[in-house]
Amino acid sequence: MGLFKKIGQALSKTREAFARRIDAMLSHGQLDDDFYDDLTDLLISCDIGVRTSMEIVDELRVQARKEKIRTSEDVKNALKRILTEEFSSLPKIEIEYPAIITIIGVNGVGKTTTIGKLAQYFKNQKKEVSLVAGDTFRAAAADQLTQWAERTKTRIIKQTEGADAAAVVFDGITSAKAKGTDVLLVDTAGRLHTKTNLMEELKKIDKIITKNYPEANRYNLIVLDATTGQNALSQISAFNDFVKIDGIVLTKLDGTAKGGVVVPIEKEYHLPVVFIGTGEGKDDLELFDPAEFINGLF
Ligand SMILES: Nc1nc2c(ncn2[C@@H]2O[C@H](COP(=O)(O)OP(=O)(O)OP(=O)(O)O)[C@@H](O)[C@H]2O)c(=O)[nH]1
Numbered sequence: 001m002g003l004f005k006k007i008g009q010a011l012s013k014t015r016e017a018f019a020r021r022i023d024a025m026l027s028h029g030q031l032d033d034d035f036y037d038d039l040t041d042l043l044i045s046c047d048i049g050v051r052t053s054m055e056i057v058d059e060l061r062v063q064a065r066k067e068k069i070r071t072s073e074d075v076k077n078a079l080k081r082i083l084t085e086e087f088s089s090l091p092k093i094e095i096e097y098p099a100i101i102t103i104i105g106v107n108g109v110g111k112t113t114t115i116g117k118l119a120q121y122f123k124n125q126k127k128e129v130s131l132v133a134g135d136t137f138r139a140a141a142a143d144q145l146t147q148w149a150e151r152t153k154t155r156i157i158k159q160t161e162g163a164d165a166a167a168v169v170f171d172g173i174t175s176a177k178a179k180g181t182d183v184l185l186v187d188t189a190g191r192l193h194t195k196t197n198l199m200e201e202l203k204k205i206d207k208i209i210t211k212n213y214p215e216a217n218r219y220n221l222i223v224l225d226a227t228t229g230q231n232a233l234s235q236i237s238a239f240n241d242f243v244k245i246d247g248i249v250l251t252k253l254d255g256t257a258k259g260g261v262v263v264p265i266e267k268e269y270h271l272p273v274v275f276i277g278t279g280e281g282k283d284d285l286e287l288f289d290p291a292e293f294i295n296g297l298f
């Protein structure tokens with residue numbers, strides 16, 4: 001299946017919700033104040049965020065004064081242009097090698113699954129990949145990661161349950177240096193930012209990497225579950241208080257009409273969405289492409 005088709009399919013719920021309501025809003029009337037109010041509500045309901053939705057609609061008003069915007073097709077095209085403009089100034093990440101990617105986030109957002117998919121993604125790029133079972137907290141977490149290692153035919157570095165997560169990362173680094181690994185993917189336990197001891201553990205992992213693997217390109221990616229909409233946003237700042245976040249993986253876009261949450265993430269937090277998850281299989285991960293995303297959204 002083509003790249004666009006997958007993103008397009010993942011966003012189909014968001015897109016359908018949108019199209020249906022824009023059509024209804026325009027069925028008896030034109031672009032008046034009621035329409036703009038309804039459109040703002042509609043954007044908010046797709047999780048574009050209050051502030052960002054208002055800004056987008058203000059810009060649409062400006063454009064509507066200058067040019068003919070009548071049909072729902074015109075409206076969608078204008079929104080596409082406005083969002084394309086918004087996204088054009090946002091930061092991007094290029095993964096360089098050797099890389100160590102630490103995957104963090106709250107419980108159940110899809111961290112371990114994302115690691116499995118990333119393993120497949122980098123293998124497809126002909127990279128040597130190893131997984132690090134840094135979730136030593138939850139029973140069976142290492143088993144789950146071991147299954148992904150088997151599924152993607154990658155190596156895994158693990159210790160027994162209850163071990164020090166930073167020590168497992170240290171083992172991973174030692175192994176990566178010895179074997180010339182291109183990408184080390186570090187799984188971590190799900191945690192709430194209120195669990196201070198677990199958040200301190202993330203800092204410790206960070207320090208171990210700084211001290212023992214300075215030559216690596218490091219990326220802390222936070223995994224956010226798209227189905228949680230605006231709640232996902234507050235997780236970014238909560239984690240950023242403890243470790244520097246470099247980018248975002250947005251998972252479960254396949255199951256939600258809240259795909260619009262990408263927009264406030266990028267606009268308000270100035271962090272790039274690097275990958276998106278579009279399902280539970282090993283190939284259900286895409287590099288985030290703003291143009292494809294915007295086309296998929298409307
Ligand atoms: N539909 C869908 N399901 C996903 C996606 N990513 C993960 N999941 C599912 O979400 C559930 C939780 O995934 P995990 O990878 O175990 O999440 P986690 O963040 O590692 O969880 P903890 O380690 O317990 O914090 C699983 O049932 C996954 O199959 C996705 O992109 N789409």
Ligand SMILES: [Mg+2]
Pocket residue numbers: 111112113135141187188189190
């Ligand atoms: Mg996990």
